[in-house]
Amino acid sequence: MPGIRNTGIRAALFTVPLVIGLLGAAVTPAGATPPHPVKPLTCRGEGVDPDALVRHRTETVIHAPLRTIWKLQTDVERWPSWQAPVTRVDRLDHGPLREGSAFRWTTPVPPNPVTPATSLDITSTVEQLKRNSCIRWTGPAIGEGLHIDGIHVWTFTKVKGGVRVSTEETHTGPQVDANVPFATEVLGQGLEAWLRDLKTTAEAQAARSH
Template sequence: MNISVNENAPVKSTGKIEIHAPIDKVWQILTSINDWPSWQSEVTQSNLKENLKQGAIFKWKAGGLSFTSQIHTVEPKTKFGWTGKTFGASAIHNWSFSFENGNTVIKVEESLQGVFPKLFKNYFQKNLDKGIQLNLEDLKCASEK
């Protein structure tokens, strides 16, 4: 990854899931940012106005919050990552892809830092853990259709 998660952040979470779909399909679904609201239950808007590439900026809304994110890693069918900011918090979000036993295996990790994650660590940790798992399950469901 071009930017690793912040190991010293007050809030960090990881998750992993096995998806019974080709890695090409899973990659296409995850990296089609403008389509996120069609399969991610928490995302209501997403807008990438340029090609998927390192440095590209996109805006999106999830869970009632607005985010501005910048892609830091695009390694097709291997790694995808971005940083993001919202009021009082910033995040580093990384996805890794592998192919094992005929299935796509996705690992995701995220760190949250800033005044709100520091002040309300337990609240943010609980929500991040839940959000990571929900993202993985949504991606699995969309990919296995």
């Protein structure tokens, strides 16, 4: 509610650029979906919706310090500064993002086979979080003629030369369930775009610090 962000929708969901925040094994470049993940991503033992028809998982290696990547991802009020599809974010609590934190964010949805052009309002609640390791949020995304419940999981793993960032998100709701292939394509595009933006921004910050 990623997360619809609950998931986000991230980009939610239908983010743009078909946009695009609630959705293998080895490192999968952004833009590719692991064909047969061995098991879903989890944060403190909790993952995405196992029964959801709409889901996407992807990952990439970001060549930047973990602290830089984690700050970008969890300083949600600054998302609009590096993610064009996110037009506004409001924290519903204060302090560092933690379990129980909630935030409301907005992203446009272009006209598509499922709904007319609309603005998606997403309320995400952090359900699980382990600093510098993982985060899972859930929540509804609501727009004209559109209601999506999402679950979004992110994991951050140090690897040689950087950090492997993995993400998985699922969406449920009458509109997305009515056109699973299209909804899955949009979700995938949103998550891939999010990862690209995160990678580009984190690596640029890392380069400037040297």
